[in-house]
Amino acid sequence: MLGRSDAAAIPEPARWRDRIRDRILRGIYHFGWRIAARLPHRLVAVIISAISWMALRQDGVHVRTLRHNLALTTGAPVHTGLLRAAVKSYLRNFYEVLALPAWPETEIRRRVCAVNEPAVRGAYAGPGAVVALPHSGNWDLAGAWACATGMPVTTVAEQLSDAEYAAFVAFRESMGLQVVSHRDPEALTTLIKAIHDRRVVCLLADRDLSGTGVRVSWRGHPITVPAGPAIVARRTGAALLPAVCQFTEDGMAIIIGEAITHRQGRDGLTRMMQDVADFFADTIARQPEDWHMMQPFFFGRERAEAAR
Amino acid sequence: MSTLEILALLIIVMVILVWRITWLASRVHRATMRAERTWSALDAALVGRARRAAELVTMPGIDPATALLVLDAAAAALEPDLCKGDRERAESDLSHVLDAVDPMLPTSPTELASERARASICRRLHNDAVATALFLRRRFTVRILRLAGRTAEPRPFEMEDGSIAL
Amino acid sequence: MTYRRRSLRVGMVCPYSFDVPGGVQNHVLGLARYLRESGHRPYVLAPGELGSSAADLGLEDFASAGVAMPVPYNGSVARVNFGPLSAARVRRWLRNGKFDLIHLHEPITPSISLLALWAAEQPVVATFHTATPRSRSMQLASGVLRAAIEKIDAGIAVSESARNVVIQHLGRDAVVIPNGIRFDDFAGGRHMPAERTAEWLRSAQQPRLVFIGRLDEPRKGLDVLLAALPLIKQARPNLQVIVAGQGSRLLPAGCRTLGTISEESKIALLGSADVFVAPQLARESFGIVLLEAMAAGVHVVASDLPSFVDLLGARHDRRRLGDVFTVGDHRALAQAVLQVLDHPDPMRAKRAQQAAQNYDWSSVGTTVLAIYRAALSTAPAKRTGSSMG
Numbered sequence: 001m002l003g004r005s006d007a008a009a010i011p012e013p014a015r016w017r018d019r020i021r022d023r024i025l026r027g028i029y030h031f032g033w034r035i036a037a038r039l040p041h042r043l044v045a046v047i048i049s050a051i052s053w054m055a056l057r058q059d060g061v062h063v064r065t066l067r068h069n070l071a072l073t074t075g076a077p078v079h080t081g082l083l084r085a086a087v088k089s090y091l092r093n094f095y096e097v098l099a100l101p102a103w104p105e106t107e108i109r110r111r112v113c114a115v116n117e118p119a120v121r122g123a124y125a126g127p128g129a130v131v132a133l134p135h136s137g138n139w140d141l142a143g144a145w146a147c148a149t150g151m152p153v154t155t156v157a158e159q160l161s162d163a164e165y166a167a168f169v170a171f172r173e174s175m176g177l178q179v180v181s182h183r184d185p186e187a188l189t190t191l192i193k194a195i196h197d198r199r200v201v202c203l204l205a206d207r208d209l210s211g212t213g214v215r216v217s218w219r220g221h222p223i224t225v226p227a228g229p230a231i232v233a234r235r236t237g238a239a240l241l242p243a244v245c246q247f248t249e250d251g252m253a254i255i256i257g258e259a260i261t262h263r264q265g266r267d268g269l270t271r272m273m274q275d276v277a278d279f280f281a282d283t284i285a286r287q288p289e290d291w292h293m294m295q296p297f298f299f300g301r302e303r304a305e306a307a308r
Numbered sequence: 309m310s311t312l313e314i315l316a317l318l319i320i321v322m323v324i325l326v327w328r329i330t331w332l333a334s335r336v337h338r339a340t341m342r343a344e345r346t347w348s349a350l351d352a353a354l355v356g357r358a359r360r361a362a363e364l365v366t367m368p369g370i371d372p373a374t375a376l377l378v379l380d381a382a383a384a385a386l387e388p389d390l391c392k393g394d395r396e397r398a399e400s401d402l403s404h405v406l407d408a409v410d411p412m413l414p415t416s417p418t419e420l421a422s423e424r425a426r427a428s429i430c431r432r433l434h435n436d437a438v439a440t441a442l443f444l445r446r447r448f449t450v451r452i453l454r455l456a457g458r459t460a461e462p463r464p465f466e467m468e469d470g471s472i473a474l
Numbered sequence: 475m476t477y478r479r480r481s482l483r484v485g486m487v488c489p490y491s492f493d494v495p496g497g498v499q500n501h502v503l504g505l506a507r508y509l510r511e512s513g514h515r516p517y518v519l520a521p522g523e524l525g526s527s528a529a530d531l532g533l534e535d536f537a538s539a540g541v542a543m544p545v546p547y548n549g550s551v552a553r554v555n556f557g558p559l560s561a562a563r564v565r566r567w568l569r570n571g572k573f574d575l576i577h578l579h580e581p582i583t584p585s586i587s588l589l590a591l592w593a594a595e596q597p598v599v600a601t602f603h604t605a606t607p608r609s610r611s612m613q614l615a616s617g618v619l620r621a622a623i624e625k626i627d628a629g630i631a632v633s634e635s636a637r638n639v640v641i642q643h644l645g646r647d648a649v650v651i652p653n654g655i656r657f658d659d660f661a662g663g664r665h666m667p668a669e670r671t672a673e674w675l676r677s678a679q680q681p682r683l684v685f686i687g688r689l690d691e692p693r694k695g696l697d698v699l700l701a702a703l704p705l706i707k708q709a710r711p712n713l714q715v716i717v718a719g720q721g722s723r724l725l726p727a728g729c730r731t732l733g734t735i736s737e738e739s740k741i742a743l744l745g746s747a748d749v750f751v752a753p754q755l756a757r758e759s760f761g762i763v764l765l766e767a768m769a770a771g772v773h774v775v776a777s778d779l780p781s782f783v784d785l786l787g788a789r790h791d792r793r794r795l796g797d798v799f800t801v802g803d804h805r806a807l808a809q810a811v812l813q814v815l816d817h818p819d820p821m822r823a824k825r826a827q828q829a830a831q832n833y834d835w836s837s838v839g840t841t842v843l844a845i846y847r848a849a850l851s852t853a854p855a856k857r858t859g860s861s862m863g
Binding site: 231 | 438
């Protein structure tokens with residue numbers, strides 16, 4: 001659940017500006033997780049406000065892409081208030097990911113509430129559960145919550161390279177979260193095995209990085225989403241549940257949808273993922289600021305990094 | 309720089325580009341060939357596994373229900389002209405069946421175990437080769453210049469091996 | 475199927491010299507010996523010289539790739555082979571060897587392994603040992619050396635963490651096959667014949683605690699053990715503490731150091747021990763010395779690094795094979811050691827010994843052979859060397 005998808009798939013960035021940004025990010029990760037949880041909340045809020053103000057002023061490519069994605073999803077032009085809230089939400093996610101190792105299980109359970117929880121508990125107790133999520137709220141926390149409430153999770157990480165990130169994986173694995181690399185040719189087999197081992201498989205399903213996704217429509221616009229969640233669900237007979245994480249004042253809600261019907265064939269896969277995308281788009285539209293999609297999402301924008 | 313110098317420079321650049329592209333094309337070709345060869349090896353290994361499983365029914369002391377279960381699963385896997393998805397399912401089913409019957413067998417089938425291990429390794433090698441081939445084929449230059457030619461895009465073979473000690 | 479019973483000519487390349495003790499070197503020798511005992515012909519290429527004759531070590535033949543150049547790099551001195559002379563030597567070896575396949579170790583290092591990968595025309599199997607690579611060199615590898623990496627027909631990793639490195643940095647899959655041990659050697663260690671016992675062995679009447687590892691490398695955790703000793707000695711004043719390994723270190727009284735020891739002495743030492751302590755601090759890619767201790771039937775007390783816990787089991791697991799303590803915590807170490815000395819569990823040691831037997835070369839080597847055969851079966855027809863069939 002480490003998907004900082006803006007840090008892209010492995011091949012090294014060519015531009016010097018990206019290299020510097022990478023260095024800074026790496027530095028933040030390296031030290032951030034040590035101090036993040038100890039910072040007083042007021043200070044964190046102030047830092048987040050300051051950075052979001054700067055980001056909006058600079059209006060770089062990420063912010064512009066975010067605005068574009070939000071506009072097409074909500075179907076209306078994005079006013080500054082929403083954009084600012086979205087950037088703050090992204091930063092809040094960043095902060096919480098760093099702070100997670102310092103939170104005890106009680107804190108995690110306190111912060112998270114799940115809407116329609118019986119759907120996933122029932123599936124877990126029965127045929128198994130594959131949960132598909134978009135890049136909304138703090139999906140990392142959702143995984144931690146599932147592990148803390150008796151449902152061990154297996155997930156695919158979008159980025160997993162340097163020693164600095166290894167600390168994240170090590171902590172999450174100690175919580176019972178199994179992390180599979182997206183570059184692992186055995187990934188699908190491992191996910192299927194996870195269902196047989198009575199684990200919940202959680203996958204980010206709104207952005208296809210592998211190039212082997214299916215075409216669906218997101219609020220009338222064509223996009224590609226990964227077919228993985230549907231494949232694993234069909235192959236193992238597990239229930240496919242879409243879920244969206246959205247922040248609340250001092251915590252987070254995981255809104256879980258109803259299980260998607262399994263359908264056969266390649267078309268069936270597409271229809272299943274279409275149902276997932278519909279749930280995502282509808283739920284996100286109700287609280288769009290928590291959807292941190294700062295990468296090209298719809299066709300028609302530069303897909304350079306997404307090509308791999 | 310005189311026109312002659314510019315021309316010479318251009319030619320050098322062209323030569324380098326052509327060389328790089330040819331090299332890339334040969335890598336793509338090698339990778340695609342490797343994906344095909346590993347598929348042949350995997351196919352042979354799967355057939356070997358299914359045949360060896362079918363031979364289990366001749367094991368002395370085996371009960372008819374187990375024999376039927378195994379024979380049926382093996383026959384389904386050996387069926388000719390299966391499409392990829394069906395073959396994946398049939399081979400996975402065979403793995404599950406073999407796992408399930410393993411404690412019921414009177415003696416431990418070592419030959420079958422090594423066939424299963426061989427199939428698993430061949431599957432790993434095939435999927436690895438496919439991943440490399442796909443990675444190369446999806447490169448921008450390769451797509452734009454159609455360096456992969458008319459060869460079909462290889463796909464991984466996703467099946468479950470079952471519990472084998474590897 | 476005719477290839478199955480055929481004896482294979484395997485060219486093995488070890489990037490590190492056998493003059494220096496090392497995990498990779500031990501692995502290569504162990505595997506080569508197994509292959510020879512199974513009727514195959516392993517030919518080893520490595521820098522430097524071999525200590526004994528090839529036949530003594532169970533190799534079909536040993537070829538030297540010349541001397542590795544010491545190059546100060548990234549905080550330590552790396553020994554590397556590069557340049558046209560080394561490349562020519564490697565090519566000559568490959569040409570003359572007429573190998574069915576070649577097995578490279580740690581190919582993504584500036585060494586003869588990489589040169590062999592570059593020059594190879596036979597099927598290539600590569601084993602990756604490192605779990606903590608130098609990320610910079612790995613990043614470079616994934617770009618510039620991609621074509622060489624694509625030549626690898628089958629990848630093996632000695633642990634899950636090593637496999638992760640291969641997946642992340644090289645984009646290739648690797649089958650996890652752990653390091654092997656010579657189980658019979660270690661299991662028989664307790665009954666060493668009289669003439670082979672050293673003076674320190676003869677004094678093994680008191681309970682004996684053993685540490686094996688580099689003395690001057692903090693990562694090996696000797697400091698934790700030394701901090702725990704006063705607590706242990708308080709309850710067990712007659713405990714004998716023996717420390718063996720490279721490096722020099724001032725040790726407190728009551729600690730006996732043997733310095734660098736030979737393999738034979740290590741077997742004897744483990745055979746005479748009551749408790750083996752592995753207090754490593756940082757991520758160990760593979761706890762082979764743990765396995766050796768288990769094979770010798772010694773009670774193991776180790777820090778709770780993930781790879782150790784994988785091997786031994788969790789702290790309160792009733793069926794665990796050894797005891798783990800919180801990494802770096804000398805008090806926890808002392809507690810664990812005293813627990814073992816006060817309430818030794820011979821059943822646990824027995825189970826640990828049985829578990830270690832799974833890592834014997836006879837099991838590990840069989841899987842490696844299966845990989846060899848699979849790699850051979852996927853080779854293009856003209857690449858199977860000169861051997862017919």
